[in-house]
Amino acid sequence: MAVQKLKIACAGLGRMGKRHALHFLNRTPRAELVAASTPDDVEMQWAKTHLEPFGVRLYKDFDEMLKQEGLEAVVIASATIVHAEQAIKGIEANLHVLCEKPLSVTVEGSQSVVDAAKKKPHLKVMCGFSRRFDDSYRDAFNKMDTGLIGRPSIFRSQTCDKLDASGFFVAYAEFSGGIFVDCSIHDIDLALWFFGQDSHVKSVVASGITAVQPELAKHKDVDNGVGIVEFYGGQIAYLFCSRMMAAGQDDATEIIGTEGKLTVNAQPQSNLVNIYEPTGIRREIPAHYYGRFEQAFVNEANEFTSCCLDDLKLPMKLSGAVQAVKIGCALQESLNSGKKIYFDEVGRRSEKAQL
Amino acid sequence: MAVQKLKIACAGLGRMGKRHALHFLNRTPRAELVAASTPDDVEMQWAKTHLEPFGVRLYKDFDEMLKQEGLEAVVIASATIVHAEQAIKGIEANLHVLCEKPLSVTVEGSQSVVDAAKKKPHLKVMCGFSRRFDDSYRDAFNKMDTGLIGRPSIFRSQTCDKLDASGFFVAYAEFSGGIFVDCSIHDIDLALWFFGQDSHVKSVVASGITAVQPELAKHKDVDNGVGIVEFYGGQIAYLFCSRMMAAGQDDATEIIGTEGKLTVNAQPQSNLVNIYEPTGIRREIPAHYYGRFEQAFVNEANEFTSCCLDDLKLPMKLSGAVQAVKIGCALQESLNSGKKIYFDEVGRRSEKAQL
Amino acid sequence: MAVQKLKIACAGLGRMGKRHALHFLNRTPRAELVAASTPDDVEMQWAKTHLEPFGVRLYKDFDEMLKQEGLEAVVIASATIVHAEQAIKGIEANLHVLCEKPLSVTVEGSQSVVDAAKKKPHLKVMCGFSRRFDDSYRDAFNKMDTGLIGRPSIFRSQTCDKLDASGFFVAYAEFSGGIFVDCSIHDIDLALWFFGQDSHVKSVVASGITAVQPELAKHKDVDNGVGIVEFYGGQIAYLFCSRMMAAGQDDATEIIGTEGKLTVNAQPQSNLVNIYEPTGIRREIPAHYYGRFEQAFVNEANEFTSCCLDDLKLPMKLSGAVQAVKIGCALQESLNSGKKIYFDEVGRRSEKAQL
Amino acid sequence: MAVQKLKIACAGLGRMGKRHALHFLNRTPRAELVAASTPDDVEMQWAKTHLEPFGVRLYKDFDEMLKQEGLEAVVIASATIVHAEQAIKGIEANLHVLCEKPLSVTVEGSQSVVDAAKKKPHLKVMCGFSRRFDDSYRDAFNKMDTGLIGRPSIFRSQTCDKLDASGFFVAYAEFSGGIFVDCSIHDIDLALWFFGQDSHVKSVVASGITAVQPELAKHKDVDNGVGIVEFYGGQIAYLFCSRMMAAGQDDATEIIGTEGKLTVNAQPQSNLVNIYEPTGIRREIPAHYYGRFEQAFVNEANEFTSCCLDDLKLPMKLSGAVQAVKIGCALQESLNSGKKIYFDEVGRRSEKAQL
Incomplete structure (x- = not known):
């Protein structure tokens, strides 16, 4: 009996790292989680209980882990700040790489991963935009793709987190790149998916407020933001991101075409x-994004594994992740400057409105 | 200028009587409310403020009111116990009659109104099954009628009132005829509408419980009942009635056909x-049936008026109201006896199951 | 018997004029429609059948109508282009005025009505923002007003018409003031209602596309537009308007507060x-705004009537209508210039971002 | 490294057997599918491709499979007619048994499994009522269990399959035990769960029609049935089962308590x-029960595995499966006799109504 399984390691065992590790351990039949790394003692303790007994080797040091014999792939779920560096090291170690979003909070950092990947075209390198693996988004995309709503023209999308009174998001904002890079990146990626991966941004403009967490201002961030992204080709995406939802995670998307409209999770x-x-009729909603997207993460793990084992094309281009960061950063900049930002047709910043 | 308006009187100014009076006064352009009667002092006081200033003549005595010069029609919204008697008097006084449901809590009482009406075929005599005038029910009926769901086969319907802890329903049960005659009568009438006015009942069976108001037992009534009505022709209606809804009025109907299903207010x-x-996402629901059916009552007033003025056919046969009471009474009997009740093809009680 | 009714005239009998006339004729018990005017022969013909027989005197000339003995009020539902002029004439003729929205497609035109009204403080002069009279919007406002969602902070609203392939909207765009003045004006008015009538606009920015009706470009208009309106005080409204909905009228609003969110017609x-x-489970939606807001228009007629008869305060300030036009015009300008527009704290245009 | 996994075999590889096999193979981390049996050549061919390469040993003969060295458990997903026999053999071979519902189409057959299980109290023997493992049903149960809706009193539930024009259900009806035993068994089991496993049935009555498949009559079955089940203790369940849904699988449940109501999948x-x-706004629904309950089946596999490995109490009593069959068979009998069926307080048939 010789069923080949993908030997994969998990870097980082924080909130999302733990989940990725368990998905590859238990819910990805064609993969075998063989290693995990974390510099954090509490996370290491968790790993000793939940991973080690199942044959997962643990490392304090990421670089050490990469040397493990037979390793074929790595999922990077460490702090955003080291995403790009670790992804590049993984590539250089000849491993397939699934990197949590965003590749980096800067365009340059993101591009460096793309550049590294280009040198190893046999490797699968993917940025984990989990919504691409969600059944509902996929169904919507497929319906659009078969022409059900005509030409997609307006895209509305929001990523809205439950209010967390603990102040977590204030500390988090220091390194997150800001709400448009951290939250709206998902919506931007979806817009690029639905409008076409090669859509060119024409302008962005954003506004925001700190309604509940005024201290965010010190990190140049807000708790509620809205933005408009114009694309060459005549499409518009408008976005909302918030950290202030009372009821729970409220991520919704509308794709408006010339002949119909699709909504996801309205x-x-x-x-x-x-x-x-x-008091009436009530339904509960997920408290967090994992409550909404758990299955999408599992799908992601399984499909990434299949792509590696069977040498299949990944469902999205890595360069799209750079484009998404570029738009997210520009929105964050517009939020802070109060100004609209223009791009010419080849993607360079421009001083004047493109009509 | 001579626009003819229907001169109408309102008998009874209780909860529903007040509404009928105001509908004819203010919301039925082609009708003129010219009189109202009530034996009740409190109601009379209300009428002096709300009706008299607008030209409505008030009577303590129903019979006196019928003699008013020029009167053309009467809406009967008095206690159920006098519905039939007053309807017959109205007919005999040569008036069009709109009688609140039910015509009577007995089949014989209901039939007596039909018999009286038969002698005056020029008069419009209608039992006010308000749901027949509701936009949603009409839309559902029309969709079914054009064949959208194939042949209607199973009918589920419920009339469920908000829990009223005051004990009102216990006192009310003494004269209401029981929950199947008082509440389910609407669902039965709808079943007859959707299955065809001339459907013949084959059997009925019902069960019930007193979950919150055990004192209902003294009036042989329950606060929750379910029933099944079989029709010759192979259709089945199954019904639920309740006085125990926490959230508010919860009246829903499903019509299941061989090629589709329609729901109303699911x-x-x-x-x-x-x-x-x-705590999640919440919506409120109407506390009472009037919150759900206000516009249907207004439609009823306007259409009844048009039928009278323009000599149009009424939207439903009066004899259907007898059939509805017959089925309602049989359900109530089955509830109390614990036995299934059979009818032969000509509508007589039968001892044995009709297969 | 002497119940006083408000003697009102209707100017204009186009699509909305006919409805206003019939609402005051049949569905406003305290008003009496006594006159109507239209320069259009087809409309006049309609009026001879539907209004004249009920005692409504007809005029080809608006000015003539204003002279009618005993007239107390006028509803103005003529072409937008003459709204302001007719409203001012009505005021000068000492009549209460209910004017369809917008007062004018220019700020100056709108302000001229306010100025005229100021000289006659005993008159009721109202711009007919129908959504203020819609039960659902009112319920949402009241819930917000009692603190249910904390401090309202983000407002999302859309006015989206069903696709009309006839080209009607292209011709209409010549005089409508553009989609932000014609459609979004409702959403802007709602934002001013929910955020407070005295909110001061800080910036606006808008983008749009012509996805289905490229000829709109000749009137500097679009068939889909999005915009962001920032207010001093830290609130943001973001808006969407469209003439391209496949399914029908799709007007939705969200009010997002620091402790909760309210949606209307999501x-x-x-x-x-x-x-x-x-093919699944389907529900139909209204084809046009009147299917959504009919009852709101009727409420509007009745409340305006009560305010006139009983000398009550109108539910909204007339000056708000100027503010709404100001924001709508600025959005339309931003749409066409591609630039963000700034206002200082006293409402004057400013060249630089207000941070 | 010594993580213990449950060595399990799968009997039967039809529609549901394939799924159980794959769930235990790929989606149950603590189990190891080691064997599978089927007498059917086409199924065996499928197994050679989908199971054998992953280390699953295949058998034509169930009895042979039971002898496999080291086997600890068996899931029985063969034809209903052999459920009981194979379950008993599994028990006698000292295996934990997860048996697809129903244990048998007769009460006696079902009881024989319970009797066999009683002799081996160390074994876990469970009838697979998958809805007990569905997240929504569990959430509803837990909410009820904490008192959220007061005392559960009325239970409405339906199992409604998509119309299958192929005639499959006619052939299937020969051995299925009838629609109440095959479909409503789920609803009956849910009623017993929500009302309490030890609820005693007081009466059943049922009616049905053959609206689309008249040939079902030859197997004494129908394509649409409704039934009422009364329990001692004053609760009522009313049920609907159908094979005629146009849109897809339509399984819904309502639990009505004295202080609230819970719905699942309304x-x-x-x-x-x-x-x-x-044409409006549309959503699709699952075509089959697996589209609705896939995750519940996976949960079932995982929890059964945990109960076996960790010697935990199963989430339901096996005797409940007998009670469910008893009620299902009585409903099917009532359907065919047209008569209501009574039970006394100790569960014996009675000739007269229990009031």
């Missing part, structure tokens, strides 16, 4: 239960 | 507002 | 019917 | 996509 829900009580 | 709502709050 | 529907068929 | 959906098109 009515959030945790499950299929409705509660009738004296 | 997701109750007061309006188009949704509330996102820490 | 799931459009014509009625309470759902259709289960081989 | 608005079916395939995913979170809504489609806006000229």
Whole structure:
């Protein structure tokens, strides 16, 4: 019996790292989680209980882990600040790489990963935009792709987190790149998916407020932002991001075409239960993004594995991740300058409006 | 200028009587409310403020009112116990009659109104099954009627009131005829509408419980009942009635055909507002049936008026109201006896199952 | 018997004029429609059938109509281009005025009505923003007003018409003031209502496309537009307007507060019917705004009437209508210039971003 | 490294057998599918491709498979007619048993499995009522269990399959035990779960029609059935089962308590996509029960595995499966006799109504 499994390592065992590790351990039949690394003692302790007994070798040091015999791939779920560096090291170690979004909070950092990947075209290098693996988004994309709504023209999307009164997001904002890079990056990636990966941005403009966490200002960030992204070709994406939702995770998308419209999660829900009580009819919604996208992450792990094992084309181009960061950073800049930002047709900044 | 208006009187000024009076006064352009009667002092006081200043003549005595010069029609919204008697008097006084449901809590009482009406074929005599005038039910009926769902085969319908802890329903049950005659009568009438007015009942069976108001037992009534009605021709209606809804009025109907299904109000709502709050997403629902059916009552007033003025055919046969009471009474009997009740093809009670 | 009714005239009998006339004729018990004017022969013909027989005197000339003995009020539903002029004439003739939105497509035109009204403080002069009279919007406002969602901070709203392939909107765009003045004016008015009538605009920016009607370009208009409006005080409204909806009228609003969110019509529907068929579960939605807002227009007629008869305060300030036009015009300008527009704290245009 | 996995075999590789096999192979980390059996050549061919390469040993003969060295458990997904026999053999071979529902189409057959299990109390023997493992049903149960809706009193539930014009269900009806045993068994099991596993049935009555497949009559079956089940203790379940849904699988449940109501899947959906098109707004629904309950089956496999490995209490009593078959068979009998069936308080048939 010789069923080949992809030997994969997981870098980083924070909130999302733990999940990736478990997905590859338990929910990706064609993969075998063989290693995991974390410099954090608490995370290491967790790994000793939840990973080591199942044959996963643990490392304090990422570089050491890369040397493990037989390793074929690595999923990078460490702090955003080291995404690009670790991704490049993985590539250089001849490993397939699944890197959590964003590749980097800068365009240059993101591009450096693309450049490294170009030198090793036999490797699969993917930025984990999980929504691309969500059944509902895929169904919407396929329906659009078959012409059901005509030509997609307007794209509305929002990433809205539940209010977290702990102040977590204030500290987090120091390194996140800002709400448009951290949250809206998903919506931007979706816009690029639905409008076409090679869409060229024409302008961006954004506004924001700090309604509940005024301290965000010190990191030049906000808790609520809206933005408009114009594309050459005559499409528009308009975006909303928030860290202030009372009810829970509220991520919704609309794709408006010349002959119809598709919505994804316009009515959030945790499950299929409705509660009738004296105050009316109520349904609960997920508290966090993982409650909404768990299955998408599992799909991602499985498809990435198949692409590596069977040498299949990845479902998205790595260069798109740079484009997404570029738009996210420009939105964040516009938010802070109060000015609209223009790009010419080859993607360079321009001083004047392109009509 | 001579636009003819229907001169109408309103008998009874209780909860529903007040509404009928105001509908004819203010919201039925082609009708003129010219009189109202009530034996009740409190109601009379209300009428002096709300009706008399607008030219409505008030009577303590129903019979006196019928003699008013020029009167053309009467809406009967008095206690159920006098519906039939007053309807017959109205007919005999040569008036068009719109009688609140049910015509009577007995089949014989209901039939007596039909018999009286038969002698005056020029008069419009209608039992006010308000749901027949509801836009959603009409849309569903029309869709079914054009064949959208094939042959209607199974009918599920419920009339469910908000829990009223005051004990009102216990007192009310003494004269209401029971929950199947008082509440389910609407669902039965809808079944007869959707399955065809001339459907013949084959059997009925019902069960019920007193979950919150055990004192209902003294009036042989329940606060929750379910029933099955079989028709010759191979259709089945199954019904639920309740006085125990926490959230509010919850009246829903499904019509299941051989090629599709229609639902009416499967997701109750007061309006188009949704509330996102820490416990989830909530919408409110109407507290009472009038919150759900106000516009249907207004439509009823206007269409009844048009039928009278323009000598049009009424939207439903009066004899159907007898059939509905017959089925409602049989369900109530089955509830109390614990036995299934059979009818032969000409509508007589039968001892044995009709297969 | 002496119940006083408001004697009102209707100017203009186009699509909306006919409706206003009939609302005051039939569905406003305290008003009496006594006159109507239209220069259009076809409309006049309609009026001879539908209004004249009920005692409404007809005029070809608006000015003539204003002289009618006993007239107390006028509803102005003529072409937008004459709204301001007719409103001012009505005021000068000592009449209460209900003017369809917008007062004018220019700020100056709108302000001239406000100036005229100021000279006659005993008159009720109102711009007919119908959504202020919609039960769902009112319920949402009241819930917000009682603090249910904390401090309102982000406002999303859209006015989206069904695609009309006839080219009607192209011709219409010549005089409409553009999609932001014609459609988004409703959303802007709602934003001013929910954020407070005295909110001061800080910046606007807009983008748009002509996805289905490229000829709109000749009137400097688009068929899809998005815009962001920043207010001093730290609130943001973001707007979408479209003339390209496949399914029908799709007007939705979200009010996002620091402690919750309210949505209005996030799931459009014509009625309470759902259709289960081989392609899934379907519901229909209104084809036009009147299907969505009919009852709001009727409420508007009744409340305006009450305010006139009982000398009550109108539910909104007339000056708000100027503010709405100012924002709408600025959005339309931004759309065409591609530039963000700034205002200082006293409402004057400014060259630089206000941070 | 010594992580213990449950060595399990799968009996039967038909529609559901294939799924169980794959769930245990790929989606149950703590189990190891080591064997599978089927007498069918086509199924065996499938197994050679999908199971054998992954180390699963294949058998034509169930009895042979039971002898496999080291086997600890068996999932029985063969034809209903051999469920009981194979379950008993599995028990006698000292294996944990997960048996697809129903244990048998007769009460006696079902009881024989319970009797066999009683002799081996160390074994885990479970009838696979998959809905008990569905997240939404569990959430509803937990909410009820904490008192959110007061005392559960009325239970409405339906199992409704998509119309299958192929005639499959006619042939299937010969051995299925009838629609109440095959479909409603799920709803009955849910009623027993929500009302309490030890609820005693007081009466059943059922009616049905053959609206689209008249040939079902030859197997004494129908394509649409409704039934009422009364319990001692004052609860009522009312049920609907159908094989005629146009849109797809339509399984819904309502639990009505004295202080609230819970619904599960009252608005079916395939995913979170809504489609806006000229005919309205549409969503798709699952074509089959597996589209609705896939994750529940996976949960079932994982929890059964944990119960076996960790010697935990199963989430439901095996005797409940007998009670469910008893009620299902009585409903099917009532359907055919046209008579209501009574039970006394100790579960024996009774001739007269229990009031």
